[in-house]
Amino acid sequence: MLGECFIYLCAMPLKNDLILKAANGEKVPRTPVWLMRQAGRILPEYRAVREKLGSFKELVETPELAAEVTIQPVDILNVDAAIIFSDILVIPEAMGLRYQMIEKKGPYFPKIVGNAGDLSGINTIEGEELSYVYRAIEITKSELNGRVPLIGFAGAPWTIFAYMTEGSGSKTFSKARRFLYQQPDTAHKLLEMLTESIIRYLKLQIKAGADMVQIFDSWAGILTPHHYRQFSLKYLDRIASSISEVPLTIFAKGAWFALEDIGKLDCNTIGLDWNVDPKDATRILPGKTLQGNLDPCVLYADNEDIIRETNKMLDGFKGQAHIANLGHGVYPDTDPEKVRIFIETVKEYSISNQIAK
Amino acid sequence: MLGECFIYLCAMPLKNDLILKAANGEKVPRTPVWLMRQAGRILPEYRAVREKLGSFKELVETPELAAEVTIQPVDILNVDAAIIFSDILVIPEAMGLRYQMIEKKGPYFPKIVGNAGDLSGINTIEGEELSYVYRAIEITKSELNGRVPLIGFAGAPWTIFAYMTEGSGSKTFSKARRFLYQQPDTAHKLLEMLTESIIRYLKLQIKAGADMVQIFDSWAGILTPHHYRQFSLKYLDRIASSISEVPLTIFAKGAWFALEDIGKLDCNTIGLDWNVDPKDATRILPGKTLQGNLDPCVLYADNEDIIRETNKMLDGFKGQAHIANLGHGVYPDTDPEKVRIFIETVKEYSISNQIAK
Numbered sequence: 001m002l003g004e005c006f007i008y009l010c011a012m013p014l015k016n017d018l019i020l021k022a023a024n025g026e027k028v029p030r031t032p033v034w035l036m037r038q039a040g041r042i043l044p045e046y047r048a049v050r051e052k053l054g055s056f057k058e059l060v061e062t063p064e065l066a067a068e069v070t071i072q073p074v075d076i077l078n079v080d081a082a083i084i085f086s087d088i089l090v091i092p093e094a095m096g097l098r099y100q101m102i103e104k105k106g107p108y109f110p111k112i113v114g115n116a117g118d119l120s121g122i123n124t125i126e127g128e129e130l131s132y133v134y135r136a137i138e139i140t141k142s143e144l145n146g147r148v149p150l151i152g153f154a155g156a157p158w159t160i161f162a163y164m165t166e167g168s169g170s171k172t173f174s175k176a177r178r179f180l181y182q183q184p185d186t187a188h189k190l191l192e193m194l195t196e197s198i199i200r201y202l203k204l205q206i207k208a209g210a211d212m213v214q215i216f217d218s219w220a221g222i223l224t225p226h227h228y229r230q231f232s233l234k235y236l237d238r239i240a241s242s243i244s245e246v247p248l249t250i251f252a253k254g255a256w257f258a259l260e261d262i263g264k265l266d267c268n269t270i271g272l273d274w275n276v277d278p279k280d281a282t283r284i285l286p287g288k289t290l291q292g293n294l295d296p297c298v299l300y301a302d303n304e305d306i307i308r309e310t311n312k313m314l315d316g317f318k319g320q321a322h323i324a325n326l327g328h329g330v331y332p333d334t335d336p337e338k339v340r341i342f343i344e345t346v347k348e349y350s351i352s353n354q355i356a357k
Numbered sequence: 358m359l360g361e362c363f364i365y366l367c368a369m370p371l372k373n374d375l376i377l378k379a380a381n382g383e384k385v386p387r388t389p390v391w392l393m394r395q396a397g398r399i400l401p402e403y404r405a406v407r408e409k410l411g412s413f414k415e416l417v418e419t420p421e422l423a424a425e426v427t428i429q430p431v432d433i434l435n436v437d438a439a440i441i442f443s444d445i446l447v448i449p450e451a452m453g454l455r456y457q458m459i460e461k462k463g464p465y466f467p468k469i470v471g472n473a474g475d476l477s478g479i480n481t482i483e484g485e486e487l488s489y490v491y492r493a494i495e496i497t498k499s500e501l502n503g504r505v506p507l508i509g510f511a512g513a514p515w516t517i518f519a520y521m522t523e524g525s526g527s528k529t530f531s532k533a534r535r536f537l538y539q540q541p542d543t544a545h546k547l548l549e550m551l552t553e554s555i556i557r558y559l560k561l562q563i564k565a566g567a568d569m570v571q572i573f574d575s576w577a578g579i580l581t582p583h584h585y586r587q588f589s590l591k592y593l594d595r596i597a598s599s600i601s602e603v604p605l606t607i608f609a610k611g612a613w614f615a616l617e618d619i620g621k622l623d624c625n626t627i628g629l630d631w632n633v634d635p636k637d638a639t640r641i642l643p644g645k646t647l648q649g650n651l652d653p654c655v656l657y658a659d660n661e662d663i664i665r666e667t668n669k670m671l672d673g674f675k676g677q678a679h680i681a682n683l684g685h686g687v688y689p690d691t692d693p694e695k696v697r698i699f700i701e702t703v704k705e706y707s708i709s710n711q712i713a714k
Contacts, residue, residue: 171528174654174688181658221611224652225634254578256613257632275614277582295581297531301538331531 012146014211019081020149023212023247023268023289025321027357031314031350032080033343034151036251037329038073039085042336045072056101060087061132067139074148077339081149081212082140084205086133088155088216091197092164094129096121099163112167112175116186124193127200134208141209152210154202156217156252157194157239158232161187173222180223180231187231195235199242206245214249214271215239221254228258233265240265249291253328259284274327278316289321296326299338306338310345314355321357324350369503371568376438377506380569380604380625380646382678384714388671388707389437390700391508393608394686395430396442399693402429413458417444418489424496431505434696438506438569441494441562445512445573448554449521451486453478456520469524469532473543481550484557491565498566509567511559513574513609514551514596515589518544530579537580537588544588552592556599563602571606571628572596578611585615590622597622606648610685616641631684635673646678653683656695663695667702671712678714681707 014020018032040046046069053059060066066085074082089099089107099109113119140150162176163169170176180187202213220232232252240248244266251271252262262270263285272281272292281290298309314324324346330339350356371377375389397403403426410416417423423442431439446456446464456466470476497507519533520526527533537544559570577589589609597605601623608628609619619627620642629638629649638647655666671681681703687696707713 169528171526172685172688174657177652177654178657181654181662221632224631227652254611254632257634257637274581275578275611277614280614295534295584297534297538300531300535305538328529331529 014146014149016080016148019323020211020247022321022323022356023249025268025289025357029351029356031317031322031324031346031356033324033346034079034081034083035073035077035326035330035339035342036083037332038077038079038339039069039083040330041332042330042334042339043072043076044336045069045076056103057087060085060090063132063135063139066132066136067143070136070140070150071143074144077336077343079148079343081151082144083151083153083214084133084137084140084210086136086153088153088160088218089163090130090133091125091155091160091194091201094125095193095197096123097164106169107163109164109167113164113190115183116189119186119190119193122190122193125197125200127197127204130201130204133201134204137205137208137210149211150209151249152202152205152213154198154205154213154215156215156220156232156250157191157198157235158223158228159217159219160194160198161191161231162219162222164190173219176219177222177227180227184230191231191235195238199239202239202243203245206243210246212247212249213243214251214269217250217252217255219254220252220258221256223255225257228255229261233258233261236262237265240267251291263288269323271325272327276327278313282317282320286320289323290317291323292325293327294325294342296328296331296334299326299330299334299342303338303341306341307345307349310342311349314346314349314353318355319357322355371503371506373437373505376680377568377604379678379680379713380606382625382646382714386708386713388674388679388681388703388713390681390703391436391438391440392430392434392683392687392696392699393440394689395434395436395696396426396440397687398689399687399691399696400426400429400433401693402426402433414444417442417447420489420492420496423489423493424500427493427497427507428500431501434693434700436505436700438508439497439501440508440510440571441490441497441567443490443493443510445510445517445575446520447487447490448482448512448517448551448558451482452550452554453480454521463526464520466521466524470521470547472540473546476543476547476550479547479550482554482557484554484561487558487561490558491561494562494565494567506568507566509559509562509570511555511562511570511572513572513577513589513607514548514555514592515580515585516574516576517551517555518548518588519576519579521547530576533576534579534584537584548588548592552595556596559596559600560602563600567603569604569606570600571608574607574609574612576611577609577615578613580612582614585612586618590615590618593619594622597624608648620645626680628682629684633684635670639674639677643677646680647674648680649682650684651682651699653685653688653691656683656687656691656699660695660698663698664702664706667699668706671703671706671710675712676714679712
């Protein structure tokens, strides 16, 4: 009975589908808006849930609580989409490489992939290993009750590879990049496994109810253009060709050098960081929906400055399908009140100035 | 007597002036080559000197030893230029903001500039505060005895500002960027002081014997294009207009979005990181000498791969004045033997294929 009940709720028509329409390049009355990392430390309500648990990973792995924090920004900030609360590193963990999330430091892999031999314990996932994510999606969809769409996501193969070979975050990811020069065949082998795992994972997120999905290639910007084509774009292409059920967004941070190539992928939306001038983006990517790209630091400024910078950003994308967002995840010490001003500004200015396509 | 002796030695004609000719766009028989961070931890000979001292800063502040490690790569690696061993943060220290260099972590400022009040203890330098640097330059010039030119350098105003306001290295430099949005007037005030200090400092380096100078804008890549114009380019322009005694190189890491504007500055050479395809750089910056830009991670690869990637890089710059280098400082764990292969490859391939302009 419960299963049927969920099916019924998942089929609930969306009351606000602006973001899906924008992703599909359809006409919308105003620009939709959400924030990367909107479900997280900026909200006191999130911190209250998080404090009940021993670790960040416990929250990721507890569907009811993951759903609760996923919905918080919809209630509190009035965003036009929820994004499932999870982590890009659930994939390597499901493949056999465990990680820890260290407070204030970030992810840490006690064991890394250093050579071909280290691949012996690593397997392409079936998909079902990550059932706690799909369950969180089902609960979220049920509780959202059609208010806004739910975004699913995964890390890009290259970005996950970078963590698996480096072992932690890094300014240069020189171990990960060294791997590409020293052991290109092994790198491709792992990237193949990651790509297949990501495709299966995204398809099951969609089956569970994700209305659109986003790929985060957070460490795109540290590769040469040549390596990016070889070791990232090739696999993004395969993912983009495999996901046709719902709109797909690709956000390759720092990969300005590959924007034109990314624009040729079979995806609906391209995420942009704050280094990209909207005018350049609309010139380079005329046929795509663009997502972004306010500097997250603008939200530290006075209200008038936030309004001015947000309006300027919206003007920059005028004439092209656009989903407003920051150019990176919202910084944890941002005042939620400032986030609200950003969101309200997007909504008001895009209506009153007929910005939305 | 000693002073006169130095004057005599400084006037020693250069036996190898390839890099100066390339910077001036003159014809050269082969591509000159050096490496950012060539004087440093990659050399066992450097580590031997460093171990004798209590701290990195002691080495920077001891002219005889700074000169010794400056010359090491000329002797050991056969580079076409020496670069004075120093640190970009000597400027804020001379201005009144002390810093520590923490092993394996990087610079740390116990006190930062957080608001206008914090500027009270900060002053534009006269220049003479950094006499230990000029003394190191004089000794180096004397001991080099005209073998190769000596490069002087300084950090860019924005990059030094970023450290002074953030207090340490950072992935996002969000405190520094927040400062620009929250307190733009105070930011400009500090940037003005930095700019004037840097100009005085570079002029005294040149007076002491530096044959060319380079500005490192290491954190250029974290600003929006708009902020970069306002808070960095404006001041780089002033520096470039003020330095006409010797060739000037500007290396703004990650500032691909500003390359065209940087190309309009009154400088000879533009440094490029490894994200920039040489073909794009020659298209965007037709009239400039270009410096760079091999991915430092290439030096982790097999010898044949290093040779192939170096040749490809040289081919990419063919037809334009070029100074070969990496796209960033050489990584400390690089095998010096691999660096030698890179250097030899540049020399041989650029002669045999008549690459140099």
